[in-house]
Amino acid sequence: MQKKRFKVRGMHCESCVLLIERALKKQKGVFDAVVNLTTEYAGVTYDPEVTTEKNLVKAIESKGYKVVAESEYDRDLETRRLGLKALFSAALALPVFLLGMVLPRGTVEAQDYIVFALATVIQFALGWEFYRNTFVSLKSLDTGMDTLVALGTSAAYFYSVYLLFFESGHHLYFETSSVLITVILFGRWLEARAKMSASDAIKKLMDLSPKTATVIKDGAEKEIITNEIEKGDILVIKPGGSIPVDGIITEGSSAVDESMITGEPVPVEKKAGDTVKSGTINRTGAFRFRAEKVGDETTLAAIIRLVQDAQGSKAPVQRLADKIASVFVPSVLGIAAATFASWLLLTGDAAKAITGAVAVLVIACPCALGLATPAAVMVGSGMGSALGVLFKNAAALERLAKAKFFVFDKTGTITAGRPEVTDVVEVRNPDFRLRAASPDFAGVRSREQILEIAAALEKNSEHPLAEAVIKAGGISNLKFQILNFRAFPGLGVEGVIEGKKFMLGNRLMMKAAEIDTSALEADIDILEKQGKTVMILAEENKPAGLIAAADTIKHNAKEAIIKLKSAGKTVIMLTGDNETTAKSIASRTGVDTVLAGLLPENKLAEIEKLQASGLTVMVGDGINDAPALAKADVGIALSSGTDAAMESGDVVLMKNDLMLVYKAYMLSKKTLSKIKQNLFLAFIYNIIGIPLAAFGLLNPMIAGTAMALSSVSVVTNSLLLRRQRL
Numbered sequence: 001m002q003k004k005r006f007k008v009r010g011m012h013c014e015s016c017v018l019l020i021e022r023a024l025k026k027q028k029g030v031f032d033a034v035v036n037l038t039t040e041y042a043g044v045t046y047d048p049e050v051t052t053e054k055n056l057v058k059a060i061e062s063k064g065y066k067v068v069a070e071s072e073y074d075r076d077l078e079t080r081r082l083g084l085k086a087l088f089s090a091a092l093a094l095p096v097f098l099l100g101m102v103l104p105r106g107t108v109e110a111q112d113y114i115v116f117a118l119a120t121v122i123q124f125a126l127g128w129e130f131y132r133n134t135f136v137s138l139k140s141l142d143t144g145m146d147t148l149v150a151l152g153t154s155a156a157y158f159y160s161v162y163l164l165f166f167e168s169g170h171h172l173y174f175e176t177s178s179v180l181i182t183v184i185l186f187g188r189w190l191e192a193r194a195k196m197s198a199s200d201a202i203k204k205l206m207d208l209s210p211k212t213a214t215v216i217k218d219g220a221e222k223e224i225i226t227n228e229i230e231k232g233d234i235l236v237i238k239p240g241g242s243i244p245v246d247g248i249i250t251e252g253s254s255a256v257d258e259s260m261i262t263g264e265p266v267p268v269e270k271k272a273g274d275t276v277k278s279g280t281i282n283r284t285g286a287f288r289f290r291a292e293k294v295g296d297e298t299t300l301a302a303i304i305r306l307v308q309d310a311q312g313s314k315a316p317v318q319r320l321a322d323k324i325a326s327v328f329v330p331s332v333l334g335i336a337a338a339t340f341a342s343w344l345l346l347t348g349d350a351a352k353a354i355t356g357a358v359a360v361l362v363i364a365c366p367c368a369l370g371l372a373t374p375a376a377v378m379v380g381s382g383m384g385s386a387l388g389v390l391f392k393n394a395a396a397l398e399r400l401a402k403a404k405f406f407v408f409d410k411t412g413t414i415t416a417g418r419p420e421v422t423d424v425v426e427v428r429n430p431d432f433r434l435r436a437a438s439p440d441f442a443g444v445r446s447r448e449q450i451l452e453i454a455a456a457l458e459k460n461s462e463h464p465l466a467e468a469v470i471k472a473g474g475i476s477n478l479k480f481q482i483l484n485f486r487a488f489p490g491l492g493v494e495g496v497i498e499g500k501k502f503m504l505g506n507r508l509m510m511k512a513a514e515i516d517t518s519a520l521e522a523d524i525d526i527l528e529k530q531g532k533t534v535m536i537l538a539e540e541n542k543p544a545g546l547i548a549a550a551d552t553i554k555h556n557a558k559e560a561i562i563k564l565k566s567a568g569k570t571v572i573m574l575t576g577d578n579e580t581t582a583k584s585i586a587s588r589t590g591v592d593t594v595l596a597g598l599l600p601e602n603k604l605a606e607i608e609k610l611q612a613s614g615l616t617v618m619v620g621d622g623i624n625d626a627p628a629l630a631k632a633d634v635g636i637a638l639s640s641g642t643d644a645a646m647e648s649g650d651v652v653l654m655k656n657d658l659m660l661v662y663k664a665y666m667l668s669k670k671t672l673s674k675i676k677q678n679l680f681l682a683f684i685y686n687i688i689g690i691p692l693a694a695f696g697l698l699n700p701m702i703a704g705t706a707m708a709l710s711s712v713s714v715v716t717n718s719l720l721l722r723r724q725r726l
Contacts, residue, residue, distance in 0.1 A: 001031055004053060005312065006042045008035070009078070010065040010133070012188060013711075014325035014370025015144035019137065023059045027051050036312045038195055038374035038715075042067075043312050064136030079192040086185040089126045092118045093175075093182040100175035112164055112172060119174035123157050127181045143329040145367060149184055151333070152361030153177040156700065159354050171351070180362055180704040187711060191367070194715035195375075205304050205385065208279035210242040216288070233291045237282045245278050245294045252287030256280050279303075306390045306652065310381040311374070315394040317675055318373040321682070325369050332364040332690070339694045355700060359693035363703035367711040368685060372678035375718040380671030383722060388654035389664045396650035398675075400634045400668035404614030406564050406661070407607065407628070410575035410585055412464050412621040413638060414561075414658070415551035419465055421472035422532055423548035424450055425523050450537055450545035456480040457493050457504045465533060466493075468549045469504075489624045490576035490599040492535065503538040506578065508597060510536050510543075517543050531584030533577050551585075558589045560658040564665065565590065572610070574603045576624065603628040619661055620649075636661055666726045674721050678714045685710045 011017065017035045020042055024033035029050025035042045044056055057067045096118045099111050108114065124131075130153070133146035156177040163170040213226050216234040226244045229235070234250065237243055243256070255267035258280045267283045270276060276289055279300035295301065314322075336357045343353035377394045384391055391397045408414050424447040445453065455473025458466035460482065483496040491512070492505015503513060507524075510517050515538050517524070523546055527534050532548040561571050572593045575582045582596035595606055604627045610616045611633065618625070618632035629635030629648035637649030638656060653660045689706060692698045698706075 001045050002048045003043065003045050004056065005308070006044070006057065006060060006067045007069070008040055008042050008060060008065050009068055010129075011035070011037055011040060013037070013145035013367035014321060015329050016065070017370055018322065018326055019063045019142050019144060020060055020065060022142075023063050023140075024056060027055060027059050030056070034312060034314055036314075036374050037370045038378045039308070039311050040195075041308070041312045043309075062136070063140070063142070064133045075192075075196055079189065079196060082185070082189040082192050085126060086182065086189045089122055089178075089182040089185050092122050092126075093178040096122070096178040097175045100172060115172065115174045116161070116164055119157060119160070119178045122178045122181050123153065126185065127153060130181075143333065145329070147329060148332060148361045148364055149180070151336070152358045152700070153180050155354050155358050155361075156180070159350070173351070173355070176355075176358065176700045179701045180358075183701070183704040184362075184707070187707070187709065190712045191371075191715060194712060194719065205279075205300065205307065208242065209298075209300055210244050213244040214238075227295070229291050229294050231291055231294055234288055235291060236286070236288055237276075238286050239282060239284055241282050243276050243278055243280050243282060243289075245291045246298050247276055247289040247291045247293070249274050249276060249287050249289045252285055254285035254287050255283045257283050303385065303390060303654075306392055307381055307385045310384075310391040310393055310397065311378045313377075313393040313395065315373050315377055315398040315675065317398060317672070317679070318394075321369045321372060321679065328364070328369070332360065335364075335690060335694060336360040343696065352696065356694060356696045358700045359696075359698045359703045360690060362700055363689040363693040363698060363707055364686060367707075368682035368714045369679075371711055371714045371718075372682050373675050375715045376671050376674040376678055376721065379718045379721045380667055380674070384664065384667055387660065387663055387667070387726075388657070389660050389667065390652040390654060391664075392650050392652070396634050397668050398672055399615055400617065400651070400665055401672040402615050403569065403617045403634060403665070405570050405572060405610045405616040406665075407572045407574055407610065407616060407618045407632070408561075408591070408658075409603075409618075409620035409625050409628075410573055410577055410582060411551060413619055413625075414557045414573065414585060414589060414591075415553055419468045419533065419549040419551035421451070421468050421547060422550045423527060423546070424472075425520070425527075425546035425548070426450065427519065427543055427545055445537070445539070445544045447545075450547065453480065453497060453502055453539075453544075454504050454535070454537055454547055456482055456497060457485075457495050457502055460485050461487055461493050464551070465535065465549055469535070469547060472547075490602075500540055502544075504535055504547075506535065506576075506597075508599075510538060513538070513541060515541055515543060519543065520546055525580070528578055528580035529584075531581055531588075533581050553585065553588060554656070554658055556657060556659045560662045561590045563659075563662045565592070567662075567665065569665075574598055574606055574628070600624040600627050604631055607631045617661075617665075619658075636664065663726045670721060670724045670726075674718055678717055681714055681717065682710065 008020065014037065017037050020035045021033050024030055024042065024044055029047040031045040033042065033044045042060060046056065060067050096115050099108060099115050105111060130146045130150040133144065134150040137144050137147060156173040160172040160174045163172055210226060212223050213229055214221050214236040215224055215229065216236065221236055229245050249270055249272050251272060253271040256270050256276060257267045258277065278298035339360050340353045340357035343356045344350060377397060380397055381391050426445065426447060451473040455470045458469045480497045485493065485495040487493045488509065491509040492503060494501065494503040503509060507517065517536055520536065520543055524534050527548040532550045535547045536543060537545045537547065564571055571591050572595065573582060573586055573591045574595050576598055577596055579596035582594045586594045607616055607618060607628045608631065615633040617634045617636060618628045619636045620629055621638040626648040629637055634651060635649040636651045636653060639652055639654050651664055693703050
């Protein structure tokens with residue numbers, strides 16, 4: 001399967017969204033299609049061996065919409081075009097209104113014909129897109145918002161034409177059709193402006209990447225467009241310059257501001273061999289670096305893609321709006337027809353019947369329904385990216401708000417993940433010393449040897465404890481060659497050194513290998529009660545010593561956990577570490593429940609148990625957390641963790657800050673609240689407006705104004721989310 005995003009012009013309401021989605025899903029080879037009204041993107045998952053991009057574009061454009069290249073689409077220009085069109089329509093509609101409604105007939109020579117001429121320009125020049133889109137929709141027996149507008153304004157316009165040329169003396173309704181088209185055009189302009197504000201997050205991210213870069217070519221500096229940078233190019237970055245792509249410094253040093261990526265305010269010192277990321281800013285020195293990731297591979301591109309995907313996806317609550325929108329326009333057409341027939345039968349007044357039907361057609365607004373969810377999701381996910389919280393999809397944004405359980409990994413998540421070796425214990429039992437003379441056992445190791453062997457074993461491991469052991473053992477002075485190295489997630493590591501098999505791991509590993517550790521239990525208990533993690537070194541299936549390491553709790557872990565608990569959430573810690581150490585960490589951070597000594601599959605099973613009682617969030621950073629992150633209703637991965645964890649998570653925290661878990665929850669809660677408010681506004685507007693129009697209590701022009709403002713009110717309400725404090 002392949003994923004592709006298309007920029008679509010011409011969408012105005014939820015009916016447009018459903019038309020395009022249906023057209024795409026009918027294509028052979030299309031697995032899924034999601035269209036977002038606010039971002040104006042169509043995301044398609046398809047099999048490239050069955051269908052092509054060309055076929056997908058054709059399917060979209062067959063419904064009257066236009067697929068444009070990103071580089072060809074200028075949202076500012078498009079918004080200005082809509083504004084000018086609305087202003088031109090207003091300039092023509094104003095005299096139509098004055099001559100048709102304010103000034104008595106006959107005040108101006110050929111007054112009715114002047115009104116007719118101006119109204120005709122508005123109806124067919126400025127309102128042509130309504131007819132075009134209606135025609136295209138009806139070809140495939142579909143209807144949309146433009147169908148309502150075209151029918152409503154046409155009814156008023158053609159009835160007026162009939163009266164002007166065949167029933168002189170009657171009041172004409174040209175001002176109704178002209179003002180309606182003008183109001184709708186103004187509404188779409190205001191909606192476009194509101195959408196631009198909602199999409200500021202993406203624009204700000206895109207602006208982080210410089211348009212040009214300085215590259216070394218043939219020994220000389222040359223300025224090129226950022227898109228032309230290739231892997232392996234050597235680039236020059238001067239003080240104050242933005243870094244265009246990801247790479248490794250080859251020469252020079254500097255302090256780099258990475259706050260736009262990580263949120264950390266303090267610039268990071270960089271030297272030769274260090275990595276730099278796209279979108280960050282060089283503050284002080286100058287340096288050269290080699291491009292390693294370019295184009296869509298860069299860190300900034302990945303962040304933009306995550307935000308776009310989140311904004312382009314649908315939250316589960318959107319399904320309600322989709323179901324209603326699918327029958328909305330046909331239902332409105334039926335109500336309009338019933339209104340016309342009822343008024344005509346009851347009063348015999350064709351003008352009153354047409355006015356009522358037109359009011360019903362123009363008051364009905366699936367636009368607000370279509371914008372209710374995506375507008376709020378766009379603003380919410382944009383706020384998240386500014387905080388350093390990246391939502392991969394809208395479903396995660398919604399589910400997080402409803403979560404009951406928050407489950408945390410310990411090492412690297414609640415704790416800093418940078419433990420240091422605090423104790424090294426030799427085997428002191430006399431029985432072991434007697435066996436030291438035996439040819440099948442090397443004997444008791446000194447503290448230096450224990451550390452040196454352990455460091456050699458851990459040099460191929462990625463576990464945070466491995467770094468502490470390597471640092472204490474002096475990795476630069478290692479003289480051992482490791483054979484048959486194996487890592488056992490949640491247990492430890494093993495390998496062969498100078499013909500002897502060594503193991504370094506926890507009690508579970510020793511138990512599985514049937515190694516007797518009874519002589520060391522007293523030391524293990526003392527160290528674990530101090531909140532330290534103990535690793536047992538075994539040589540040829542005999543214990544050779546202990547290494548204890550202590551991890552530090554992250555400075556804001558306790559505050560985040562307390563805030564989650566105050567919000568009524570149950571906080572649980574799952575860890576592969578021993579129970580004593582885990583409980584020590586839990587008591588210092590306020591964690592409710594501790595489950596220790598777990599393997600990755602055990603963590604997965606615990607998540608499944610919790611899900612039977614409520615939505616569950618898993619927060620982790622390591623490879624061993626990946627299965628649980630993927631299984632949880634919402635997986636929150638720390639960007640400081642492994643790639644496997646970040647791939648498995650639904651939410652990525654760009655800062656190593658657990659307060660972002662609480663802020664992500666609050667943001668999702670407030671976003672979901674905005675979605676519900678928006679849906680209420682959209683529903684209540686139509687529930688009240690359509691009956692009023694049908695009973696003749698709304699002038700079509702007022703109805704049209706209300707319809708246009710309903711969409712704007714939904715987007716504006718979403719934008720108010722920015723003022724919320726998290």
